[in-house]
Amino acid sequence: MKSNQTVSCGTQRIEPCRLEEFAKRQMDYLLGSNPTGRSYMVGFGKNSPTQAHHRGASVPVMSAEEGKAVACPMSFVKWFNKDQANPNELTGAIVGGPDRYDNFNDQRWESSMLEPCTYINSLAIGPLARLAAVGGSCVS
Template structure:
């Protein structure tokens, strides 16, 4: 399973994210919990969001109200972003250009 939303065929479909879980044509109030408790997949895909990931028992509960595992945060994505930037800084673009 991928914990990066939109990557691969199996990824979180019920991310704990207001923008992903509420249809664009709605105008909900702050107390409206309709979409938080919905069992349907999010109507909007938060492509590229990195969720919290598996529990200590290596399981993942894909439920919108499971904020601990399913909320994309800067804390969980900082390490991933750091790794990607490290790879990018070590890439020789001149060498890559010669292969195209």
């Protein structure tokens, strides 16, 4: 696929700079330029998520002996329902984010808001790479 092409959507033609501006606004929103002023990328920006819905982040490091006793139901009792920051930060993970009214509850049981899914994180890579590559040629 070639870059710098005009895209047609129905009868509307969208110029490349308009697409880059839209991508930048979306990335800025998830990194903190939003009504609540918070970042939705773990470990980045102001007031970023601390309770990502992720077993590896929410279960503390244990010795091999302690780990033998861990079972799925026990992990819910001991760690899932704790209202405290994860012991292991998922730096750079983008979580689901707020609801349509910009409400966000940073508690790991709010899985739709706090789960760092591949279909969220992988889709951010293209726009971020393009924005880094153009160096502001279209966006201010």
